[in-house]
Amino acid sequence: MTDTKPIRRIAIIGTGVIGASWSSLFLAKGLQVVATDIAPNAEAALRKFVETAWPALERLGLSPGASQANLKFTPDIAQALAGADLVQENGPERIEFKQKLYGQLDELLPPDVIIASSSSGLTMSEIQKGAASHPERCVIAHPFNPPHLIPLTEIVGGAKTSEATIRRAAEFYTSIGQRTVRLNKEMPGHVANRLQAALSREVYYLVAEGVVSAADVDTALSWGPGLRWGVMGSLMLNHLGGGPGGIEHFFQQFTGPMTAWWKTLGSPVLTPEVQKKLIDSVHAEAGSRTIEQLEAERDEVLLGLIELRKKAAKPS
Amino acid sequence: MTDTKPIRRIAIIGTGVIGASWSSLFLAKGLQVVATDIAPNAEAALRKFVETAWPALERLGLSPGASQANLKFTPDIAQALAGADLVQENGPERIEFKQKLYGQLDELLPPDVIIASSSSGLTMSEIQKGAASHPERCVIAHPFNPPHLIPLTEIVGGAKTSEATIRRAAEFYTSIGQRTVRLNKEMPGHVANRLQAALSREVYYLVAEGVVSAADVDTALSWGPGLRWGVMGSLMLNHLGGGPGGIEHFFQQFTGPMTAWWKTLGSPVLTPEVQKKLIDSVHAEAGSRTIEQLEAERDEVLLGLIELRKKAAKPS
Numbered sequence: 146m147t148d149t150k151p152i153r154r155i156a157i158i159g160t161g162v163i164g165a166s167w168s169s170l171f172l173a174k175g176l177q178v179v180a181t182d183i184a185p186n187a188e189a190a191l192r193k194f195v196e197t198a199w200p201a202l203e204r205l206g207l208s209p210g211a212s213q214a215n216l217k218f219t220p221d222i223a224q225a226l227a228g229a230d231l232v233q234e235n236g237p238e239r240i241e242f243k244q245k246l247y248g249q250l251d252e253l254l255p256p257d258v259i260i261a262s263s264s265s266g267l268t269m270s271e272i273q274k275g276a277a278s279h280p281e282r283c284v285i286a287h288p289f290n291p292p293h294l295i296p297l298t299e300i301v302g303g304a305k306t307s308e309a310t311i312r313r314a315a316e317f318y319t320s321i322g323q324r325t326v327r328l329n330k331e332m333p334g335h336v337a338n339r340l341q342a343a344l345s346r347e348v349y350y351l352v353a354e355g356v357v358s359a360a361d362v363d364t365a366l367s368w369g370p371g372l373r374w375g376v377m378g379s380l381m382l383n384h385l386g387g388g389p390g391g392i393e394h395f396f397q398q399f400t401g402p403m404t405a406w407w408k409t410l411g412s413p414v415l416t417p418e419v420q421k422k423l424i425d426s427v428h429a430e431a432g433s434r435t436i437e438q439l440e441a442e443r444d445e446v447l448l449g450l451i452e453l454r455k456k457a458a459k460p461s
Numbered sequence: 462m463t464d465t466k467p468i469r470r471i472a473i474i475g476t477g478v479i480g481a482s483w484s485s486l487f488l489a490k491g492l493q494v495v496a497t498d499i500a501p502n503a504e505a506a507l508r509k510f511v512e513t514a515w516p517a518l519e520r521l522g523l524s525p526g527a528s529q530a531n532l533k534f535t536p537d538i539a540q541a542l543a544g545a546d547l548v549q550e551n552g553p554e555r556i557e558f559k560q561k562l563y564g565q566l567d568e569l570l571p572p573d574v575i576i577a578s579s580s581s582g583l584t585m586s587e588i589q590k591g592a593a594s595h596p597e598r599c600v601i602a603h604p605f606n607p608p609h610l611i612p613l614t615e616i617v618g619g620a621k622t623s624e625a626t627i628r629r630a631a632e633f634y635t636s637i638g639q640r641t642v643r644l645n646k647e648m649p650g651h652v653a654n655r656l657q658a659a660l661s662r663e664v665y666y667l668v669a670e671g672v673v674s675a676a677d678v679d680t681a682l683s684w685g686p687g688l689r690w691g692v693m694g695s696l697m698l699n700h701l702g703g704g705p706g707g708i709e710h711f712f713q714q715f716t717g718p719m720t721a722w723w724k725t726l727g728s729p730v731l732t733p734e735v736q737k738k739l740i741d742s743v744h745a746e747a748g749s750r751t752i753e754q755l756e757a758e759r760d761e762v763l764l765g766l767i768e769l770r771k772k773a774a775k776p777s
Binding site: 266324325326333339343345347355367368369372373374375379380385393405410412420424427436442443445447449450453454457 | 478640644648664673679683692705719752762770
């Protein structure tokens with residue numbers, strides 16, 4: 146395996162929301178994309194997705210050579226893989242399906258082609274059991290939805306993944322502007338989804354218990370700690386929360402109350418009744434705004450925030 | 462009690478970081494502030510804090526009549542309370558201290574003056590036991606640090622707080638640009654701190670277990686879910702996460718994996734060893750950047766984000 150082969154052509158396996166979003170990002174970064182999916186109308190749906198995503202990608206800045214014309218589609222998987230430098234796999238989250246697919250990919254691809262899975266629910270140690278010949282080139286590269294806007298990729302190998310694969314994958318995603326996170330151990334949900342699950346559990350609990358409405362808990366998050374988490378991670382914020390004494394002083398001061406609060410956090414069960422309470426409260430919050438209007442509200446501020454963050458991250 | 466008496470003059474009890482930050486915000490909103498604290502040098506420290514905070518407040522927009530000259534300081538609590546329309550209390554988080562203080566405030570103030578506590582760790586039902594004559598005008602109005610930048614106020618009454626007090630308090634904080642959240646029940650940590658505690662627990666766990674570095678978990682949060690939470694609350698994001706099917710479809714699709722992840726979330730114990738591991742990893746993340754530099758990085762993006770959010774919230 147050579148470390149220096151440039152990654153210019155990406156095969157996208159599966160063009161649902163995640164695969165279509167990855168396709169848009171790769172195209173915006175000036176890469177060649179060949180996508181495949183067995184669903185009827187997959188090509189039309191993919192092209193529509195990319196077209197819809199394009200204005201946001203233009204606003205965030207296209208790379209030289211970026212063009213929707215660099216997107217090819219074929220229902221034939223072997224054709225999609227021919228000449229690919231990296232495969233981004235977004236198949237269904239069923240282990241038997243994935244293992245069979247990885248067997249097929251492993252046979253069709255030269256050994257120096259990385260196979261990166263977007264899986265959020267399965268581990269690479271399980272998935273790569275299907276790739277008998279070259280399991281070492283298989284790795285999880287997990288995006289955060291929607292990948293074409295949220296610049297995060299979580300990278301974690303399985304038991305048989307090589308260090309070289311992990312390093313090349315990290316270099317590739319970093320080179321196209323993604324912030325990459327390296328997990329040293331496989332964990333269900335990786336990192337970002339676990340953080341989201343931990344937070345959501347308390348959100349559901351507080352609404353289910355009638356402490357606050359959906360609108361109020363959303364306000365408390367997005368005008369409170371969420372504002373800060375949109376700017377900086379929570380450990381660095383703890384460091385600043387300790388004042389001149391930093392993280393050491395933070396722990397001295399807050400270990401007591403934090404630990405006490407942990408004991409009272411909720412463990413809701415999402416029964417149909419609890420779901421109904423949450424659903425009703427969310428609809429009250431949304432009011433007359435449609436999903437489309439809410440998405441537009443979200444993306445407008447999200448794009449602005451990403452621009453702010455990228456500008457701040459550049460050395461001045 | 463009249464509902465219509467305008468709130469123009471605020472007495473600040475306790476001018477530590479929270480009291481000083483509230484003072485800055487109230488002054489920026491064009492209000493008169495009389496602050497009191499028994500600490501030596503309290504006045505100088507307060508005036509320095511306000512002066513340092515002022516440029517950010519100017520950037521976010523001063524109200525007509527806003528001036529640092531509207532800040533008075535007196536070490537005499539009775540003098541500070543004279544003529545106050547609302548008291549923002551930021552005393553030490555010890556229940557005996559607070560109850561004694563509320564007894565004094567209750568005696569010195571006319572019954573139509575709201576006493577609002579910034580307490581994060583105590584409940585108003587306990588605190589207001591000290592205010593024998595008019596406990597109904599006592600309420601928690603809890604800010605999120607730093608209050609002069611983060612526009613969130615959590616409002617919750619104790620057993621004896623009147624509905625009129627809660628309504629007047631909500632109207633007042635809303636009138637000065639705060640997003641107010643109403644808790645229907647008293648909860649340790651209110652809402653925002655509970656959400657922060659729930660998230661931090663998993664952050665500490667993942668670093669303590671060696672899954673990720675502090676730098677990587679901070680990247681995963683602030684370039685992943687944090688970016689979205691800086692824009693919108695998590696229930697509304699769930700609603701959008703369900704696609705055209707909304708929150709109903711979200712629960713159909715994600716209740717399974719989410720519930721599975723909940724079972725694997727960590728419950729770290731913050732032993733000295735665990736704290737040391739976290740502290741070392743945070744220092745590695747901070748590198749050569751000082752607390753002051755990191756604060757400047759945070760506040761630059763934070764102010765930009767708040768401007769974006771406020772602009773988006775205005776009906777166009």
